Amino acid sequence: MRKALLGLEGVLNRVFGSDLNPLYCLGALGFYSFWLVVVSGAYIYAFYKTGIDLSYPSVEFITHEQWYLGGIMRSLHRYASDALVLVMALHLLREFILGRYRGARWFAWITGVPLIWLIYAAGINGYWMVWDKLAQYSTIATVEWFDWLPIFGEPLSRSFVTHEALNDRFFSLISFAHVTVPLFILFLLWVHIMRISKPVVNPRKGLAIGMLLALLVLSFAVPVLSQGPADMAIEPTKLDIDWFYLYIYPLLDIWTAGQVWALMAGLSLMLVVLPWLPSRFKQIPVAEVHLDDCSGCRLCVADCPYEAVVMRPRSDGMHFLEEAVVVPDRCVSCGICAGACPSSNPFRGEVGYVSGIEMPSMMMSGLRAGMNRDLEKLSGDVRILLVGCDSAADVGKLRSASVATLSLPCTGMLPPSFVEYALHEHHVDGVMISGCREHDCYHRLGVLWSQQRMAAKREPRLRGRAERDRIKIFWAASTDFRELEPELESFRASLAENLKIMHNKEER
Numbered sequence: 002m003r004k005a006l007l008g009l010e011g012v013l014n015r016v017f018g019s020d021l022n023p024l025y026c027l028g029a030l031g032f033y034s035f036w037l038v039v040v041s042g043a044y045i046y047a048f049y050k051t052g053i054d055l056s057y058p059s060v061e062f063i064t065h066e067q068w069y070l071g072g073i074m075r076s077l078h079r080y081a082s083d084a085l086v087l088v089m090a091l092h093l094l095r096e097f098i099l100g101r102y103r104g105a106r107w108f109a110w111i112t113g114v115p116l117i118w119l120i121y122a123a124g125i126n127g128y129w130m131v132w133d134k135l136a137q138y139s140t141i142a143t144v145e146w147f148d149w150l151p152i153f154g155e156p157l158s159r160s161f162v163t164h165e166a167l168n169d170r171f172f173s174l175i176s177f178a179h180v181t182v183p184l185f186i187l188f189l190l191w192v193h194i195m196r197i198s199k200p201v202v203n204p205r206k207g208l209a210i211g212m213l214l215a216l217l218v219l220s221f222a223v224p225v226l227s228q229g230p231a232d233m234a235i236e237p238t239k240l241d242i243d244w245f246y247l248y249i250y251p252l253l254d255i256w257t258a259g260q261v262w263a264l265m266a267g268l269s270l271m272l273v274v275l276p277w278l279p280s281r282f283k284q285i286p287v288a289e290v291h292l293d294d295c296s297g298c299r300l301c302v303a304d305c306p307y308e309a310v311v312m313r314p315r316s317d318g319m320h321f322l323e324e325a326v327v328v329p330d331r332c333v334s335c336g337i338c339a340g341a342c343p344s345s346n347p348f349r350g351e352v353g354y355v356s357g358i359e360m361p362s363m364m365m366s367g368l369r370a371g372m373n374r375d376l377e378k379l380s381g382d383v384r385i386l387l388v389g390c391d392s393a394a395d396v397g398k399l400r401s402a403s404v405a406t407l408s409l410p411c412t413g414m415l416p417p418s419f420v421e422y423a424l425h426e427h428h429v430d431g432v433m434i435s436g437c438r439e440h441d442c443y444h445r446l447g448v449l450w451s452q453q454r455m456a457a458k459r460e461p462r463l464r465g466r467a468e469r470d471r472i473k474i475f476w477a478a479s480t481d482f483r484e485l486e487p488e489l490e491s492f493r494a495s496l497a498e499n500l501k502i503m504h505n506k507e508e509r
């Protein structure tokens with residue numbers, strides 16, 4: 002599944018470019034769909050009348066008498082709601098396939114589950130507001146479905162939705178719920194991204210405009226219409242179903258209410274326990290702060306993608322104001338904080354030096370020692386250090402007599418000073434940096450921070466003395482290995498060319 006997803010994303014990257022790839026911002030598209038639903042809903046709500054004899058005609062009025070605006074808004078409301086479900090399903094599936102729900106990421110996953118229920122509740126409730134034949138069918142089927150639960154003394158279907166019992170209170174209730182449930186959704190969305198640093202909640206302009214245009218074209222081409230007024234005395238026989246929201250009803254026609262409850266409860270339970278099911282996933286120990294080497298500069302806080310580092314007043318009497326603290330159950334062990342810390346610098350003298358924040362299983366001094374060992378062994382005319390990450394193309398396969406490799410939990414764990422160190426202390430001819438595809442970092446921000454650090458746009462910056470033509474960045478997912486190899490070869494060729502020019506100059 003992962004291979005297929007990466008293949009599809011690769012195709013979309015070629016069509017849209019990686020910054021407009023819709024699969025890279027499904028969460029943001031979810032937020033955007035939600036806002037489109039809210040804005041279009043607010044407009045039609047202004048004309049909506051609450052009552053058994055008022056609701057249907059008021060929706061008909063909006064649809065036909067004011068088709069050019071009210072009708073379009075109604076269609077936009079429906080299609081944006083469908084888009085919300087589609088985008089949410091793809092987002093869930095993508096996070097699942099990429100395994101972004103285990104370890105400390107359980108929080109976003111678990112808070113996503115009630116979102117599904119609430120979005121469905123709001124959508125189905127919306128269908129009832131129209132009070133056409135589809136609403137009648139869906140209301141009765143829902144009430145009968147709920148009657149199966151042993152929580153109501155008298156069956157709801159008898160006391161609630163008979164022709165006599167249906168009154169304006171029912172419409173006031175559903176109309177109130179249609180406003181309050183989205184408020185709960187909004188609150189839960191806020192909780193959903195609470196532990197994510199700099200969450201992407203707005204899609205890029207091009208995607209937002211493209212999606213709005215597509216929904217508007219659909220609204221003009223296939224306007225949403227009601228399916229005739231509800232009549233409790235006549236059971237509807239032929240209906241058009243919205244398969245994004247209402248698929249449960251045909252299911253209720255073929256299965257018993259108990260079986261459908263079992264399916265829904267089973268699926269929800271499976272989603273809830275998924276992060277804790279046994280798997281091959283193993284998280285390395287979380288980041289650790291070493292106060293003796295922490296100056297309280299906050300760079301680790303700024304770079305952590307999961308809000309897992311916080312600052313608190315200094316506790317060790319040192320003259321700095323603050324110290325960093327890791328919140329262990331939020332940390333995904335990406336190492337990006339260690340790449341941000343100024344004291345990770347390998348030019349420091351001590352053999353077993355310690356950085357302000359470290360990954361206990363991959364200390365900076367250990368990385369430097371390993372790198373020293375590997376770089377000293379390099380031979381050949383063009384010697385290269387290739388750095389990659391464990392979630393992307395396997396750089397280890399390209400290790401050779403002239404290429405040393407270093408794979409990190411995330412490329413963002415690489416302090417730029419390590420690149421300068423390889424170039425100037427070991428005189429390697431070039432450093433190539435790889436990792437997950439652009440806009441698709443497994444640890445969210447590692448690729449972006451690495452790009453900005455290497456372009457000297459973000460602290461810790463690559464310093465001016467590091468020659469840019471001896472550094473190459475090429476992002477490659479695990480399925481892009483075949484592209485990484487020729488890129489390495491072309492880098493080697495360009496380094497060889499540069500070396501030749503330099504020798505010629507020296508000889509002259």
Ligand code: HEM
Nearest residue numbers: 028029031032089093096101102106109110113114200201
């Ligand atoms: C329409 C509803 C939803 C919206 C609008 C939404 C939106 C978002 C956003 C904006 C992010 C942050 C993305 C980033 O900047 O990296 C996110 C992350 C996440 N979402 Fe959702 N989400 C929704 C539903 C769900 C559901 C149903 C699930 C799964 C049950 C889910 C699972 C996750 C996970 C696991 C992450 C964290 C990914 C990571 O750690 O990198 N979401 N979501």
Ligand code: SF4
Nearest residue numbers: 305332333335336338
């Ligand atoms: S390893 Fe560091 S950057 Fe990564 S989640 Fe943990 S504290 Fe944050």
Ligand code: SF4
Nearest residue numbers: 295296299301342357
């Ligand atoms: S980056 Fe390093 S020095 Fe700065 S606050 Fe974090 S741990 Fe301390």
